[in-house]
Amino acid sequence: MSETGHKPDQDNATGGRKSAGSQPAFPMRRSLFRKNLATALLLAPAALWLVVFLVLPFVAIAIFSVGERAPEGGYQAALTFAQYANLPARATAFWNTMVLAPVGALACLLVAYPVAYYLALRAPQRWRLILLAMIVIPFWTSLLMRTYAWMYILGGRGIPALLAYVGIEDLRLINTPGAVLLGIVYGYLPLMILPIYVSLERLDRRLLEASADLGATPLSTFLGVTLRLSLPGVMTGFSLVMILLLGEYLIPTLLGGGKVFFIGNALVDLFLQSRNWPFGSAIAITLVLVSVVVLIVANRISTRLSGARRVDLI
Amino acid sequence: MTAVPDIEFRAVTKRYGAVTAVSGIDLAIPPSAFVALLGPSGCGKTTCLRMIGGFEQPSEGQVLIRGRDMAGTPPYRRPVNMVFQQYALFPHLDVEDNISYGLRQARPRLSSREISQRAGEALSMVQLAGYGRRKIHELSGGQQQRVALARALVNKPAVLLLDEPLAALDKKLRTDMQIELQNLQREIGITFVLVTHDQEEALSMSDFVCVMNGGRVVQLGQPSEIYDEPADLFVADFVGKTNLVSGKVAGLSGDLVDVALADGTVISARKRVPLSRGEAVSVSLRPESLSLSAPGSGSLKGIVRNRIFLGSTAEYAIEVPGIGSLLAKADHVIGQGNLFRPGEPVAIGFAAGAPLAFPHAKNNGTNQREDQNAEILS
Numbered sequence: 001m002s003e004t005g006h007k008p009d010q011d012n013a014t015g016g017r018k019s020a021g022s023q024p025a026f027p028m029r030r031s032l033f034r035k036n037l038a039t040a041l042l043l044a045p046a047a048l049w050l051v052v053f054l055v056l057p058f059v060a061i062a063i064f065s066v067g068e069r070a071p072e073g074g075y076q077a078a079l080t081f082a083q084y085a086n087l088p089a090r091a092t093a094f095w096n097t098m099v100l101a102p103v104g105a106l107a108c109l110l111v112a113y114p115v116a117y118y119l120a121l122r123a124p125q126r127w128r129l130i131l132l133a134m135i136v137i138p139f140w141t142s143l144l145m146r147t148y149a150w151m152y153i154l155g156g157r158g159i160p161a162l163l164a165y166v167g168i169e170d171l172r173l174i175n176t177p178g179a180v181l182l183g184i185v186y187g188y189l190p191l192m193i194l195p196i197y198v199s200l201e202r203l204d205r206r207l208l209e210a211s212a213d214l215g216a217t218p219l220s221t222f223l224g225v226t227l228r229l230s231l232p233g234v235m236t237g238f239s240l241v242m243i244l245l246l247g248e249y250l251i252p253t254l255l256g257g258g259k260v261f262f263i264g265n266a267l268v269d270l271f272l273q274s275r276n277w278p279f280g281s282a283i284a285i286t287l288v289l290v291s292v293v294v295l296i297v298a299n300r301i302s303t304r305l306s307g308a309r310r311v312d313l314i
Numbered sequence: 315m316t317a318v319p320d321i322e323f324r325a326v327t328k329r330y331g332a333v334t335a336v337s338g339i340d341l342a343i344p345p346s347a348f349v350a351l352l353g354p355s356g357c358g359k360t361t362c363l364r365m366i367g368g369f370e371q372p373s374e375g376q377v378l379i380r381g382r383d384m385a386g387t388p389p390y391r392r393p394v395n396m397v398f399q400q401y402a403l404f405p406h407l408d409v410e411d412n413i414s415y416g417l418r419q420a421r422p423r424l425s426s427r428e429i430s431q432r433a434g435e436a437l438s439m440v441q442l443a444g445y446g447r448r449k450i451h452e453l454s455g456g457q458q459q460r461v462a463l464a465r466a467l468v469n470k471p472a473v474l475l476l477d478e479p480l481a482a483l484d485k486k487l488r489t490d491m492q493i494e495l496q497n498l499q500r501e502i503g504i505t506f507v508l509v510t511h512d513q514e515e516a517l518s519m520s521d522f523v524c525v526m527n528g529g530r531v532v533q534l535g536q537p538s539e540i541y542d543e544p545a546d547l548f549v550a551d552f553v554g555k556t557n558l559v560s561g562k563v564a565g566l567s568g569d570l571v572d573v574a575l576a577d578g579t580v581i582s583a584r585k586r587v588p589l590s591r592g593e594a595v596s597v598s599l600r601p602e603s604l605s606l607s608a609p610g611s612g613s614l615k616g617i618v619r620n621r622i623f624l625g626s627t628a629e630y631a632i633e634v635p636g637i638g639s640l641l642a643k644a645d646h647v648i649g650q651g652n653l654f655r656p657g658e659p660v661a662i663g664f665a666a667g668a669p670l671a672f673p674h675a676k677n678n679g680t681n682q683r684e685d686q687n688a689e690i691l692s
Contacts, residue, residue, distance in 0.1 A: 207404060209369055209389070210398055210402040212368075213394075213395055213396045213398075214390075214395065214419060214465070215391075215469065216419045225404065
């Protein structure tokens with residue numbers, strides 16, 4: 001029905017353009033060209049940036065990953081999948097990372113959600129900006145500095161020393177998995193809070209009233225409306241933190257004592273110490289693929305659960 | 315008088331900080347009626363509705379639903395349901411899940427068969443059978459309106475609350491929905507409480523109209539009562555169109571007063587409140603109670619300035635020297651070409667008993683200013 005009704009319309013449109021002749025069509029095409037040119041010029045810096053700093057390195061790494069290690073270290077041209085076959089040699093690092101990333105992101109989420117909820121739905125309007133700023137401001141200092149601070153706080157002269165005053169002795173905090181988790185939650189919390197805050201802040205408050213009006217207890221309203229509609233923010237925060245954690249090596253090194261090996265540590269080691277670039281590249285490519293899979297899955301989940309037409313991820 | 319009112323307000327006051335939104339309202343809404351809370355923006359009507367729904371708590375006084383004091387009862391334990399302004403449908407649920415949302419909250423739990431059966435009935439009730447699996451954003455405004463209605467009614471509430479339900483619809487759809495709402499109310503037989511600022515909507519749909527102004531109930535009555543016998547100047551002016559003419563009381567005789575208008579004409583008017591001789595009054599003259607005739611008869615003389623031909627009727631703006639512009643409305647009979655033309659002199663007469671005299675309200679001006687402010691704010 002609709003197709004047959006559509007066709008004559010299209011014919012008319014093209015016929016109309018032809019019969020209108022070249023004269024009126026010309027200025028239109030020129031203005032279109034101008035518009036495209038402006039768009040192209042505006043996009044050029046970003047495109048150039050992406051090509052130079054994202055696409056080219058990625059291509060280089062992809063080429064490295066099928067190459068061989070030169071005898072003196074570095075890269076030597078070849079076409080072999082030996083590096084990929086060798087991946088199980090770093091299985092522990094992969095395994096540790098695959099545990100750390102989701103667990104760290106989950107810990108972050110559990111701390112971040114109540115904070116974001118309070119900020120978006122409960123905090124007095126005039127305090128909101130101040131509180132948000134307090135969350136973001138620590139980000140202005142380098143993560144390295146802040147993690148060093150935690151080394152001191154958790155170290156022998158920090159909290160354990162304070163606890164010793166009240167009789168709790170021999171407590172080890174630094175160089176434990178708990179310390180790593182704490183460092184991760186601390187370092188990545190803003191990245192989790194902000195997207196959740198945004199999705200909760202956009203939540204139509206009348207939906208909460210409608211839910212209560214229809215007999216839902218506050219808990220049912222939270223589960224059935226608030227949480228569901230903030231899932232896009234949750235998934236954004238979760239995948240953002242998780243992807244960054246896949247490459248994390250600083251926090252485990254400083255707060256975990258470097259005893260547990262992560263992919264990030266493996267990469268630093270392979271590129272800088274043992275100079276096995278091809279193997280490092282193969283690991284890096286695998287990591288990128290895992291990240292992409294995480295993103296796609298997260299996107300699927302939040303689209304399905306929130307019923308939204310389109311979800312902005314990151 | 316034995317029937318317990320569905321909704322009762324006892325000396326209800328609501329304050330927000332220094333602002334009093336509702337002050338000392340006493341109101342009993344009879345069972346199975348279609349009641350409209352009518353008033354300008356900021357008159358407290360929405361606050362009243364939200365106090366029935368449980369979204370606001372009265373600062374003083376009691377709100378009773380079917381004789382039970384609702385103090386401290388949260389919205390989810392009240393036997394009322396609300397159709398929200400702009401509907402507040404859940405965007406993450408489809409039409410059927412929106413409608414069955416309330417049924418799923420019921421404790422003890424309802425069987426899933428009963429839930430889907432009742433949701434299906436509700437869908438057909440609002441003529442949306444077959445739309446159950448649609449997404450909310452795929453529906454038109456009118457369809458969303460129906461889903462909101464079904465979502466509320468499926469829970470079989472004691473009272474249905476409607477917060478400006480037709481405000482977002484276009485005029486044609488609004489008229490259809492007015493009739494549909496009226497039919498629904500009669501069919502189901504529960505009380506509907508409608509909040510509106512549109513006096514036409516209130517008059518056309520409801521059995522009772524409760525006119526509110528400045529946080530108080532000014533008048534409660536049937537639509538024709540409100541229109542014919544307005545309690546005060548505000549109601550006369552707010553409900554329907556009217557001409558307000560100022561004058562002074564020249565004489566008193568029973569229910570009637572003689573009012574001397576600015577141009578010296580003395581007209582006879584009914585009064586609703588005691589008036590004293592010499593008091594400044596405003597006389598309300600409904601446009602349809604003015605009759606126009608060729609010069610020579612009638613109590614006032616004027617010149618037609620504008621003519622608005624509306625088909626079945628025609629409206630005239632008539633300039634009366636010393637009094638100002640008056641609006642008159644005359645039926646148009648086919649074939650009877652007695653339309654007055656702009657520039658033509660006419661005589662104006664009144665139907666006996668039609669003019670109503672009210673004390674010249676000192677606060678009328680301030681009220682209007684408040685209304686304007688409220689409109690700017692909203």
